[in-house]
Amino acid sequence: MSEQLPELKDAIALGLTEAEYELVCEKQGSPPNQVELAMYSLLWSEHCAYKHSKNLLVTLPTEGPAVVMGPGENAGAVDVGDGLICAFKVESHNHPSAVEPFQGAATGVGGILRDIFAIGARPIAVLDSLRFGEIETSERSRYLLERAVAGIGHYGNSIGVPTVGGEVYFEGPYEQNCLVNAMALGLGPRDQLMRSAAAGVGNVVLIYGASTGRDGIGGASVLASAELGEADDDKRPTVQVGDPFEEKKLMECSLELLELGLIVSLQDLGAAGLTSSACEMASKGEVGIDIDVRKVPLREADMEPFEIMVSESQERMLCVIEPKDVDAVRAICDKWEVSSAAIGEVTETRLMRIYSGAELVGEMPVEALVDDCPIYDLAPQKPSEPLYSPPIARLDRSAGLAEALLALVGSPNVASRRPLFEQYDPIVQSRTVRRPEQADAAVLALPNGSALAVSIDGNGRRVAADPYRGTLGVVLECASNLACVGAHPLGTTNNLNFGNPEKPHVAWQLTEAVRAIADACTALEAPIVGGNVSLYNEGASGPIYPTPVIGMVGLLPDATRAGRLGFAQEGESIALVGPFEPSLAASELSKLRGEPLPDELPEVDIEAVRDAQAAVRGAVRDGLIDSAHDIAEGGIVTALAECALAGSIGAAIEIEAGEDAWQACFGEAPGGFICCGHATALAQLGERTKVTVIGKVGGERLEIDLGSEKIELGLDELRLQHRALESVFQ
Amino acid sequence: MKTGILRFPGSCDEVDAQLAAALVGDTVLLWHGDRDLQDVDAVIVPGGFSYGDYLRAGAIARFSPVMESVIEFAGDGGLVLGICNGFQVLCEAGLLPGALLPNANRRFTFRQVELEVVEGDTKFTSACPPGELLSIPAKHGSGRFYADEATLNQLEEDGQVVVRYRPEQNFNGSLRDIAGVRNAAGNVFGLMPHPEHAVDALTGSTDGLRIFESIRSAVEGAHV
Amino acid sequence: MRARVLVRPKQGILDPQGVAVERALPALGFKGVSDVRIGRLVELEIENPAELEAISSQLLANPLIEDFEIELLDDAAAA
Amino acid sequence: MRARVLVRPKQGILDPQGVAVERALPALGFKGVSDVRIGRLVELEIENPAELEAISSQLLANPLIEDFEIELLDDAAAA
């Protein structure tokens, strides 16, 4: 190790500002050495300190009857009855995936799974939320898509956790900065819930799992806190490689340790490795921790103390245990062929003290590391000029309605996701009641006959057009998806994928989006129990579309009644349900037409949408209706096509088009559902919300009579278009 | 009847197999490092990624201590069912003919497939009328059944091809659409699709239950 | 001593990965590449090289579907 | 001309396969094996071997996590 102390320029290279560096010197009482500076720079990074988002996040509603654990722990948790909790969280791995999509996406899944079992829940499901550039024109986006999907499948399949749902969209602004978010759910006994606060002076700090190498040194944290420019090769440190086999053993081992009650506190090693896990455990427990880096099992012999402290090697956990349990804990680790080492001790000093053998190589107040990073206020400003250039037109203005429907059904944002999700195992663990494309939300059976429902959603284009209303729409869509299977929301997680928050218009997008999440979650009684923030998502041509991704978990009382989206039976009636007022603003159709984004979206009546959701949910639960599907991208006609394709049966529809047939057919808005069932049942549903019977199920064609015009297409034609993504995967 | 389900580090579908086997009898999980098969009547080598499936699917698992006992058990006529990774392990161990290569489509693929029961009078399919179609999920990255021509001919002649993918269902490129084979003695059977994931209408079909019922008949028939 | 085992799919067995690489090349502007075969490269340090044959046929390769070739590297050449 | 590209995980990059094989060997009765690294072996027929460098770095290997080595085989030695 160099004897010379690092200087201001080193601090700046590590991402600190001059003022922050001076504050570090002040907190330390002298300039930090290499170990100390490395640790400060990581903990004071955007990724760990949330310095641009903390003030916003506190405005989110976090309490509700089902909430057992809110934000602040590795994952949030809600009560699902019978002494069980469901833990869930969403995480991003955007920048690592832009550099090496397979490993980036794989380790993203690995990371979110560790967050789940760190709190004592067995992971039961994964969902993915992906954004890439335009695959029809971008070779790079096709490559990123293919490799990211392969990486997610590789990790989730190999570890035996089903990937039950997700979403993917393609838009120009993600060309250079793709988004790869992964959400995971876990199930565990409520009385076994584990927290990460270190406790018990004199207790042993033990690391177990993979050995520590030079992976991602300065990786995610530095990467996640700086924009990825064009010639940023020097900001691309070693890529982390995931090992799902190691994680599988780590998971089984952790769950067994927890079941045996051998662990006092537990924390995964994620971004910023040992530094962030140990410091956060000490901070939450209001204690100090001594660590001897020489005791950490290494993959490469010659690592410096600071490298060991910041390494982001995957598949590692840190726990605090009582000294008497060390042998028992290590025996369980041995059984699972997981290496383990006692590397430190909980102290009363409230200091992080890093030793290399007998030599003290770093000493920092825990509070300074974790709590004293400056928090910045945003300077939001609504842009006066459009931020995003219009997409390239792909549908001719002269096209007819039928041609437009085919184009929509085959457009990358609407086409069947089967080529992606069939690379994922959706059924392992024998809980999956609704697989992808069977219903709007995935449904997972619980032991007592009830079931969990889960959905993940985002819509960057609509949020870009109107951050507040667009985000309302995203949260509402998530809840609508739950309603379609008969579930009510228990809790919500969110991932805020935005550009550089130091830019006023990005700050505005972020502020508006968080305000909408707060409003919608409050109205829906779906509190936020956790989440993640990913900022600085920009390419050379500017920020990504602002992309709040919402994950929602709900409950339905009877798993056997879980809803489906496909039309069910010949002769049944089809109804448009809910307060649906379509608009072409920022719609999929306007994108195909190459129109620029509008300045705003129509107003949203949250209460009316919520009431419609309650009505649909009730009808599904009562077994009143046989299918339910919410209207989203591509409007009502696209939704009808999806119901017909999913049920492999046609329909004859009459829609009163009014003045604008295009808007009636393809306009989008929250709050609309397509339901099918017996006429009497739909009439009954009409007592609870607005119901308009629009047609009947039957035949092998989709026929839509708009009065002046008609759309008539065979299911075969529609299916062929719907399979458009297959070509990307050959 | 008591069924033992092996558990390797990296097994994923062992609990699913246990749930399915529990519908027809008692079950116990057998740890890869133990040699004691605990007096089970039948053994299931389950799906998953034993030892990470690094190198080649099933290549490392076949050398585990528990597999030594399973090889002996099979030699004595004990019933052994290999599902997916279990099929791969049994082939690598030489208990079943052939090998499973990476899918022709180069991807891990999940699909609900239709299988035709070619041999309905085996210990594993006696509850299925011959020619019956089973709807069962398949999910794997290396499921392309391969054996040389002579072996394939001999397998077909001797009735060792037990289940076949229906036309258009063979996404992995298995030779002659073979989805599952038995050994010459008839007491070891392996298949790529997952019958244990088709035993409950709530989560899919119930067609896979027939395989487990057949095993029960074989065991209980032998006991009387 | 450092040794290398090259494991290849047997002649006559479809190698989908090799086929995919071959198909991808023209799009990248490379013509004139054919007969691509993809196998495994195992490099290891071994005390008793006489054991390599057994290790290869029992574990590293499956003789039903793969051929292997052993190369002993003198220590100087080892990476 | 026949050529061979050896693709290996970069030094310092985790090699889960190598670790798994190394751990499995003692159980098979083989002691004294260490530092196992597993990579890919690509063999191909190429008209213009000068293109191999570009093909390897663009398609066969990912230079972020893998190193590659090109060996030209004279036609006689080719399998």
Ligand SMILES: Nc1ncnc2c1ncn2[C@@H]1O[C@H](COP(=O)(O)OP(=O)(O)O)[C@@H](O)[C@H]1O
């Ligand atoms: N957008 C958000 N909304 C609510 N909670 C958030 C959000 N972003 C982060 N959090 C919470 O902050 C805590 C720290 O998150 P994170 O740094 O992602 O944890 P980890 O170190 O496990 O990756 C977690 O409890 C997380 O749920």
Ligand SMILES: [Mg+2]
């Ligand atoms: Mg965590």
